[in-house]
Amino acid sequence: MLNPHYTFIILTYNEETHLPRLLNSIYELNAAVCILDSGSTDHTMTIAATYNAQIKQHPFKNHPWQWHHALSTFDIKTPWVIGLDADQVISDELSTLLLNFRDEDYADVSGIYFNRKNYFKGRWLKYGGYYPFYLLKMFRYGIGYSDLSENMDHRFIVPGKTIIWKNAYLLEENLKENQISFWIDKHNRYSDLLAQEEIERRKKLRIQTIKASFWGTPDQRTARLKQMWWRMPLFIRPVIYFIYRYIFRLGILDGYAGFIFHFMQAFWFRLVVDIKIKELLDNEQTD
Template sequence: MTNPHYTFLILTYNEEVHLPRLLNSIYELNAAVCILDSGSTDHTLTIAATYDAQVKQHPFENHPRQWHHALNAFEIKTPWVIGLDADQVLSDELKQQLLHFKDEDYQGIDGIYFNRKNHFKGKWLKYGGYYPFYLLKMFRYDSGYSDLNEHMDHRFIVPGKTIIWKDAFLLEENLKENNISFWINKHNRYSDLLACEEIERRQKLRLQTVKPLFWGTPDQRTAWLKQLWWRMPLFIRPAIYFIYRYIFRFGILDGYAGFIFHFMQAFWFRLVVDIKIKELLNNEKTD
């Protein structure tokens, strides 16, 4: 009998290296699996078929819009949905939580945050503000939706009460990012999206969906920190952010892989975004 409580919703694009790992981790939960693919040319669709997943196709624009389409493209018959990226895997602790999950035990709850353990080049990034790290991944299908006020970062939003499973871990490791060229090309594309988004926010064309609140939910705190970030001066803020993560949040303890990740993600990527913001502002002045 198919699990009556929740359905897994997964996004894919050329994920043959990741998808078997994820599908194996959720197999014993006996839940429906819906995969929205954006044009894979490898063996992703063949792998999905071997696990009896329902697959649909949709061209990729950005993650928030792709999740929005996924939530509307499938006929979800369960009260809950779990939205996962293909490079994520359920830990044994999270699997046990889900094995015993029953909708009737969570009346009055609209969403559940999972704790994430992020890995880079085989190293768990325990420091630098990357653990604990809570993601709203499980929510009621009739109330949750994708935040379309973001270009790059994607998050699900629910109007009601949420809880956190602090000891149930989602393991994330993008094996393709072990190739630094892949990582750089990917984040160069992301920097275009983020630069455009920040310009739109400066022009009041794009607002935050989540209420900024430092002592609120994990997403409300993120929204508050983003407001702080947008007020900081360009070019200076990447250096401040890297020092904060690497020194004050002990990212230095993550070793060689940690240095690469924290430097590239906190400084290099943010600096590229600021350079592109400056270029866009200069173009506006000359038009």
């Protein structure tokens, strides 16, 4: 008999490297697994089938819309769902909590944040604001939903009470990103989405779904920080952000791999976004 309390939903695209690692980490939980794939051309679907996963495919627009489709299309029989990316792994601590999870013990809770440990080039990024890092990954089916107000960042929104499992970790490591060319190509695509999104925010075509608050949930605090970011001047903010993460949040202690990650993610990527925003604004003025 399958676990009656929760179902795993996983998004995939060419994840033959990562999917066995994730599925092995949740195997003993004996929960239903639903996989939404966006057109893999490797062995992802074969791997998914060996684990008796419920599989569907859908063209990829962006992560928020892909999650929206996943939550809308699968036949979920459990009161809870857990949404995971294919490059994530359930830690032993998190597995223990999930093994003992009973819906009736959380009658007043609608969502649960997991703590994430992010790895880059084999190193845990412990500093630079990357730990602790709380992700709302488990929520009541039919209550939680995908935030469609953003193009790139994806998060679930849950009306009602949420809690944090601070010592239950998702381990996240995208092994394909060990090749910096893959990382650059991926984030170049993301920068297009983010630049267009910010242009639409400037035109009031997008509004935040989450209530911004420094004193609220982890996602509400992030929403407040994003409001501050959008008000900062282009080209200056990537410099400030990198210095903040690398010096004030001690990213320098993450070593060689940490320098590459914090520099590329905090400065290079954000600078590319700002350049593309400027190009879009200039094109509008000449049209």
